[in-house]
Amino acid sequence: MSKGDRGRERAAARRIVEQQKAADRRRKVTIWTSIGVVMVLVLAGLVGFGVLSNQDKETDASRVNTPSVAVDDGTAFAVGSGPVTVDIYEDFMCPICHEFENQTGPAIAQLVTDKKVTVRYHPVAILDRASNGTQYSTRSAGAAAAAAVDGKFLEYHGVLFANQPEEGSDGLDNAKLIELGKGVGLGDSFATAVNDKTYDSWATKVTETFASRGYNGTPTIVVNGKTVTGPGGGLPTTEIFTQAVTAAAG
Amino acid sequence: MHRLTGVTMDLKQRPSRLAAAWPWISTLARLGLAAVFLIAGGLKVTDLAASARAVNAYDLMSYDAAKVVGAVQPFLEIALGLLLLIGIATRLSAAISAVVLVIFIAGIVSAWARGLQIDCGCFSKGGELTGGRTAQYGLEILRDVGFLALAGILLWKPRTRFSLDRALLGDS
Numbered sequence: 001m002s003k004g005d006r007g008r009e010r011a012a013a014r015r016i017v018e019q020q021k022a023a024d025r026r027r028k029v030t031i032w033t034s035i036g037v038v039m040v041l042v043l044a045g046l047v048g049f050g051v052l053s054n055q056d057k058e059t060d061a062s063r064v065n066t067p068s069v070a071v072d073d074g075t076a077f078a079v080g081s082g083p084v085t086v087d088i089y090e091d092f093m094c095p096i097c098h099e100f101e102n103q104t105g106p107a108i109a110q111l112v113t114d115k116k117v118t119v120r121y122h123p124v125a126i127l128d129r130a131s132n133g134t135q136y137s138t139r140s141a142g143a144a145a146a147a148a149v150d151g152k153f154l155e156y157h158g159v160l161f162a163n164q165p166e167e168g169s170d171g172l173d174n175a176k177l178i179e180l181g182k183g184v185g186l187g188d189s190f191a192t193a194v195n196d197k198t199y200d201s202w203a204t205k206v207t208e209t210f211a212s213r214g215y216n217g218t219p220t221i222v223v224n225g226k227t228v229t230g231p232g233g234g235l236p237t238t239e240i241f242t243q244a245v246t247a248a249a250g
Numbered sequence: 251m252h253r254l255t256g257v258t259m260d261l262k263q264r265p266s267r268l269a270a271a272w273p274w275i276s277t278l279a280r281l282g283l284a285a286v287f288l289i290a291g292g293l294k295v296t297d298l299a300a301s302a303r304a305v306n307a308y309d310l311m312s313y314d315a316a317k318v319v320g321a322v323q324p325f326l327e328i329a330l331g332l333l334l335l336i337g338i339a340t341r342l343s344a345a346i347s348a349v350v351l352v353i354f355i356a357g358i359v360s361a362w363a364r365g366l367q368i369d370c371g372c373f374s375k376g377g378e379l380t381g382g383r384t385a386q387y388g389l390e391i392l393r394d395v396g397f398l399a400l401a402g403i404l405l406w407k408p409r410t411r412f413s414l415d416r417a418l419l420g421d422s
Binding site: 026208 | 297298299300302303306307309313314316317318321322323324325326328329330332333338339342343346367368414415418419
C-alpha cells in the first residue's frame with residue numbers, strides 16, 4: 001500500500017466519523033427541541049386552565065348579587081301570571097331581538113294582559129365583543145337587573161330597545177343608562193347599582209346558564225320548554241309564536 | 251448529440267432549482283400557518299366565556315367540558331403560532347398543527363351533518379348565529395383544508411429559512 005492510499009483512507013475514515021458526529025448532534029437537537037415544543041404547549045394549556053378557574057371564581061354563587069326578584073334559578077324576570085311559560089333570551093345589543101320586540105312585543109303584551117302567559121325575560125350578554133370593549137351587553141343586562149329590583153323591569157326593557165345603540169358602536173355609556181332609567185321613574189338606588197356594576201357578574205352568570213342550556217343565539221324564544229323558530233331556524237313570525245302559545249295552552 | 255446534452259442538462263438543472271426553492275416555499279408556509287394560529291388564538295383569548303360558548307355551540311360535549319376546551323384552545327393556538335413563528339422542531343409543530351386542523355374540520359363537518367346553524371368560531375368568538383345569517387360550512391372547511399395544506403408542506407419539507415431549527419442544525 002502506498003503512502004498516498006493510506007492518507008486517503010484515513011481522510012475517508014475521519015469524514016465518516018465527522019458525519020456520524022453531526023448526525024448525532026442533529027438527533028440530539030431534534031429531541032430537545034421536540035421536548036421544548038411539547039412543554040410549551042402543555043404550559044399554554046395549563047395557563048388557559050388557570051385563567052378559567054380564576055374567572056370561574058368571579059361567577060361563583062357567593063360573589064354574584066342575584067336580584068331578589070329574579071325567577072328561574074335567579075336568571076330571569078317574570079311578567080304576567082298566565083299558565084303558559086314563555087322564556088325570552090335577549091341581548092340588548094342584538095338588532096334581531098329589537099326586531100322581535102317591535103314585531104311581536106304588542107302580541108306578547110296582549111297575552112300577558114289576557115293572563116294567558118307568564119313571560120320570563122333572561123337578559124344575556126353574548127355581544128360584548130360588539131361594543132368596542134365597553135361591554136355594553138353586560139352593562140345593559142346589569143342595569144336591567146337593577147331596574148327589576150326597583151320594580152321597573154318591563155319599562156326599562158322597553159326604553160333599552162327603543163334606544164338601542166348600533167351593533168359595533170360603543171353602546172350607551174352608564175350616564176345614558178341612568179338617564180333612561182330616570183325617564184321611567186328609576187331613582188338613586190338604580191343609578192348606584194349601574195355605576196357600581198352591582199349586577200354585572202350576575203349578567204355573566206345568566207349568560208352561562210343560557211349557554212349551559214344549549215342555546216346559542218339571541219333572541220331564543222322558548223314556549224313551555226320548546227324552542228320556537230321561524231322557517232329555516234330564523235326569527236318566528238308573530239303568527240308562529242302565538243300558534244305555539246295556543247298549542248302549549250292545549 | 252447536441253440535443254441530447256441539452257436534455258440531460260435540463261434534467262439536472264430543474265430539480266436543483268426546485269430544491270433551492272423548497273426552503274423558501276416552506277418558510278412561507280411556516281409563517282402563514284403561524285399567522286393563522288396567532289390571529290385565531292388572539293381573537294378568542296380576550297373573551298374566554300365567548301370561546302366556551304363557541305365550543306358549546308357544536309353540541310359535542312357538556313357545557314363544563316366546553317368551558318375547559320374553550321379556555322385552553324386559544325392559549326394553545328397562540329403557543330403553536332409562536333412556535334411556528336420561531337421555527338422550532340418544525341416537523342413536530344407542523345404535525346401538531348395538522349392534527350388540530352383535522353379536529354377543527356371534523357367538528358365543522360359534524361355540525362354541518364347535524365344541520366346546526368352555528369358560526370364555526372374559527373376566527374371569532376363565534377358560536378351564536380343571530381337570526382338571518384346562515385352558516386357557511388363549505389367555505390369554512392375549504393379554508394381549513396388550505397391551512398392543512400400549509401401544514402402538509404411543512405411536514406414534507408420542514409427545512410425553512412429564518413428558523414431556530416436552521417440556526418441550531420445548519421443548512422444540511
